[in-house]
Amino acid sequence: MSATHAGVAADLAANFPKCPVAGPGAATVLLADDEALTRTVDRTWKLAMSLPPTPLVAFEAAVAGLPQTTEAERLVVQRIGQDKFRDALMFYWSGRCPMTGITDPALLRASHIIPWAACATDAERLDASNGLLLSSLWDAAFDAGLVAFEDDGRPIPSARLTPKAAEALGIASARPIPGLTPGHRARLAVHRAKTFQGVAP
Template sequence: MTPDRLRSIVPMFGGGTSYIETLNAVLEFVASHNPTTDELVGWHRGTFDRVSSRDSILRRVSYLKQVGFIQQDGKRWVLGEAGREYVEDYDVETLLRIMCERNIGLRSLMYALAAGPMTIEEISGQQLDTHPELGWSRGETDMALQRVNWLRSMGLVEKQDGEYALTDAGHQFVDAAVAEWANTAWTPKGTDDAMMAGVYETTVQARSVDPEFRVTVLSRYNRTCPVSGVDHPGLLDVAHVLSWSDYPEHRADLSNVLPLSKTHHAAFDRALFTIDQEYRLRVNPSFETESEVLQRTILDQAGERVLIPDDSIAPAYLAQHNESLGWV
């Protein structure tokens, strides 16, 4: 059984961009000395300036145990499964996978940053909006900063003029993650299993998407299809303006996606309607229907502006998509 993912990500001693250096030192000490708890506490006190609180040290030790980096063998500490895997080559990709597997929100944060730089206040809001189960107070930034600092330590995020942005390495991770993490066994708390939908079906095709990417997209639209108004997460798909198959470089691009009901996703993919650069609904002239739902949500809304929050979809992508339709 997969253990619950952790809501709290604990900072390491040594400064905001030194978490990985500190983690490596802890694991090297544990691997070489198999210390008792008292010895591990003493090592921390002797290694880091102004670190003396036993409770503060044990909080970090407990976190490393929860992630699986270390574990107790009798009265002594040894490397855990995750720790043994990581210290084989101290590979950042291995570390990131371990951290994403055991902690809520790291991938969704990177997906959000892929759309553009964010302040720490915006990051805090994004994490709460996407993962309400995190439970910290609105406006609190300490927990968000700890997440950012772990990613900064891994070289995936950098600080620029008071905002945080993905590095080239961060962008490379995001581009691959949306498909590679598609079968992650995680469902957001307080939702039904359909919210996860790592693989979701439409009448057009089945495709796989990272559930943290999916929940990031849905949260940006208040978990509602902007065309139909459907607001049940289990009935929503992540639709791509520039198609998943033809434009793999835009699969994880938040400005290329929006949530649509399963019916409206199929209608969009079949070019029965589209959205123009001014976010107005445009309907294929050949589209006819006796469905009251489709009449009300598509035909009757022709020419009306679709409510795209913060103009989240890139007009250039819509223009490129619509050029291929022939009737726009």
């Protein structure tokens, strides 16, 4: 299987053996059987829908021609962008919170690692590597700096997180977030430095 999309190609190259025969794309990999092909085609499509530049292109098309002179008009554009970002994360994380396994869309939040307002560009705001798809409780804890994540995806509770909240989150038995990219890790380091409220001494 070959892929030309840079993000998809990087994912394929990281997860499958390289094909000894050169292909037309940026990465060509070997798949063991039809089942692997089916899974990989599904994953490839989701990545292509979620990775740059797809969300940015969709956002720019949706807001083309919309006025942005008043605060109310800018909020409309921001809401459209946040919806596109959520769509991207739903594709990227396959509609599942990696911490809880919850798949109910109404209970999932598109969590920015670096907040929307702190991003310098729309490309950064809409980058799936700047987001985690978390259940509402995990999202609230992450946004408040009561939980952070190590580079390997392990959750870190803040000293300010109460035992009751830690129990509700399931911190003690929580597994690391799988499949974090270098882009995720770089932004999680910023979150730990600027948002996280610190570990117990």
